[in-house]
Amino acid sequence: MTTVTKHHDTGSTRGSGPMIEAVDIHKRFGHVEVLRGIDLEVAAGEVFCLIGPSGSGKSTFLRCINHLETIDAGNLRVDGDLVGFEQHGNVLHALPEKKIARKRAEIGMVFQRFNLFPHMTALQNVMEAPIRVRKESRTIALERALALLDRVGLADRRDNYPSQLSGGQQQRVAIARALAMQPKLMLFDEPTSALDPELVGDVLQVMRSLAEDGMTMVVVTHEMAFARDVGDALVFVDGGRVVESGHPRDVLTNPQHPRTQSFLSRLG
Amino acid sequence: MILADEEHFGQPTALTGKTNDVSVPVKVVAVRRYGTWALGLAVLAVLAFVVRAFARANIEYSLIPGYLVNRSILTGVAHTLELTLLAMAVGLALGVMTAVMRQTHNPVLRGVALGYTWLFRGTPLLVQLLIWFNLSIVFKNLSFFGLYSTPMNTLMTPFVAALLGLGVNEGAYIAEIVRSGIISVDDGQSEAAAALGMPQSLTMRRVVLPQALRVIVPPLGNEFIALLKYSSLAYTISYTELLQSANKIYTTNFKVIELLFTVSIWYILLTTVFTVFQQILERRVGRGHTRPTEGIGRRLAVNLMRFRR
Ligand SMILES: Nc1ncnc2c1ncn2[C@@H]1O[C@H](COP(=O)(O)OP(=O)(O)OP(=O)(O)O)[C@@H](O)[C@H]1O
Ligand SMILES: [Mg+2]
Numbered sequence: 422m423t424t425v426t427k428h429h430d431t432g433s434t435r436g437s438g439p440m441i442e443a444v445d446i447h448k449r450f451g452h453v454e455v456l457r458g459i460d461l462e463v464a465a466g467e468v469f470c471l472i473g474p475s476g477s478g479k480s481t482f483l484r485c486i487n488h489l490e491t492i493d494a495g496n497l498r499v500d501g502d503l504v505g506f507e508q509h510g511n512v513l514h515a516l517p518e519k520k521i522a523r524k525r526a527e528i529g530m531v532f533q534r535f536n537l538f539p540h541m542t543a544l545q546n547v548m549e550a551p552i553r554v555r556k557e558s559r560t561i562a563l564e565r566a567l568a569l570l571d572r573v574g575l576a577d578r579r580d581n582y583p584s585q586l587s588g589g590q591q592q593r594v595a596i597a598r599a600l601a602m603q604p605k606l607m608l609f610d611e612p613t614s615a616l617d618p619e620l621v622g623d624v625l626q627v628m629r630s631l632a633e634d635g636m637t638m639v640v641v642t643h644e645m646a647f648a649r650d651v652g653d654a655l656v657f658v659d660g661g662r663v664v665e666s667g668h669p670r671d672v673l674t675n676p677q678h679p680r681t682q683s684f685l686s687r688l689g
Numbered sequence: 690m691i692l693a694d695e696e697h698f699g700q701p702t703a704l705t706g707k708t709n710d711v712s713v714p715v716k717v718v719a720v721r722r723y724g725t726w727a728l729g730l731a732v733l734a735v736l737a738f739v740v741r742a743f744a745r746a747n748i749e750y751s752l753i754p755g756y757l758v759n760r761s762i763l764t765g766v767a768h769t770l771e772l773t774l775l776a777m778a779v780g781l782a783l784g785v786m787t788a789v790m791r792q793t794h795n796p797v798l799r800g801v802a803l804g805y806t807w808l809f810r811g812t813p814l815l816v817q818l819l820i821w822f823n824l825s826i827v828f829k830n831l832s833f834f835g836l837y838s839t840p841m842n843t844l845m846t847p848f849v850a851a852l853l854g855l856g857v858n859e860g861a862y863i864a865e866i867v868r869s870g871i872i873s874v875d876d877g878q879s880e881a882a883a884a885l886g887m888p889q890s891l892t893m894r895r896v897v898l899p900q901a902l903r904v905i906v907p908p909l910g911n912e913f914i915a916l917l918k919y920s921s922l923a924y925t926i927s928y929t930e931l932l933q934s935a936n937k938i939y940t941t942n943f944k945v946i947e948l949l950f951t952v953s954i955w956y957i958l959l960t961t962v963f964t965v966f967q968q969i970l971e972r973r974v975g976r977g978h979t980r981p982t983e984g985i986g987r988r989l990a991v992n993l994m995r996f997r998r
Contacts, residue, residue: 487884518888526886536881540899550885553895595881602885 765934779856784863
């Protein structure tokens, strides 16, 4: 876990406690309360899986973690720091855009629909943020980008535009792009749901190897085999609440709550 | 052979007649289009009449080649180009700024942007030009915080008035084009950029606008070419662009049609050249996309035959 925490030791609480600490998180869109009190904790180095039916709030919760959505109530901390706010005494100050951006840079995110930048080649996609956000030199950024593309098995595709890549290849470039920022935490929102079945394996393989390297990962997924084999913890979310949690093997093979049971039986 | 019925249409078996009961070859006769022929003849007749009228009129066509390279006309061409390019630059700057302002969360900026497009798209360009030219009636002097002051009517030369008139008006139209371009970019793009830690401004510059360009450039090319032609309105505030240069000559020698033809030839020439540029530019911003661009012939057709707005 030392690799995960070494490049940020500014805050006193950082690196010691859990990577994510969520207490009673609420989020509403208009009159619809999508998150209705989520409680969970993700330890550093852990692969944490979120499963649940469509519309249960999995994506919304994931997006709260890097402040793409602002929570309405509750206490959400990433690596000891409040998400989106700064505490001075007992007053919370909303963070200005620049600081929010800086925090997001430490959290990688992988989307269901890849969201690669279509006007940039695979290599440019991976190098963009390190150069523009972290102000790295081209040489250093290039070196790491090439290593990352190699790692996801796409070294020979560096000069291809996303439109020239298959879905699975695009998703692997997207993972490399997120890793290029050397995040301490990776969020995956159904990374294989938009892929043809035969392309899923390559992406899961990359995620597996990331897990083996000790990356902290929160994974929203329908790939129960992946959750069972790679996951360290799993929660079943329904109706904006955590219904059941535990070790993936236990929850998946021996679910306790009737809603978990019916959800899993529907998956077959 | 019998034409295939709907069900078999397009299938080779149907065309060979195999599926049909009728085995005797039948002669196919297309629908006779007498109306089309009549109309064609009528058009030819009108055309012949017009051409004859132009040919028999007192027009010295032999003067046109000379006028095309006449020194004042060439100066007019240069001024037209200069005015168009600079006004486009002003329009682009204002347009992009306004479009980005419309997308921000700041209600004041949004309001200003909205008001600007509303005002300048809602009034005729010619009226705007005249107001700019006569601005000294409203503002006697232009002064910067008392540090520097100059009378408006020495500042607002025909060129400056034309530049501001065309540029500021163009900005309002370009803003809408740029905005539609920005909106066309998938939300997932700004989201991915945000997740990478890119601030809004950087996201706009590096991710959204470059992709919006693909949508923006074609109508922008049309705007430029329209602007080239609208720049002739500066004639009314006595700026010596192409039309005014011709006007100056024909008010002394009365070769009105010869000179207007000369001017038209120049406009068509410029439009054609810029259409080629537009084509090249569209290819460049299409990077990473496989959508084919329109052919040059189609582009020319659009640019030369565009309706006035
Ligand atoms: N920006 C938004 N505005 C309004 N409603 C939203 C917004 N985002 C999500 N929702 C609603 O919140 C609910 C939860 O959405 P969310 O995307 O978090 O579900 P999910 O668990 O990820 O589902 P899925 O498995 O289909 O991805 C849904 O009913 C959705 O319609
Ligand atoms: Mg989702």
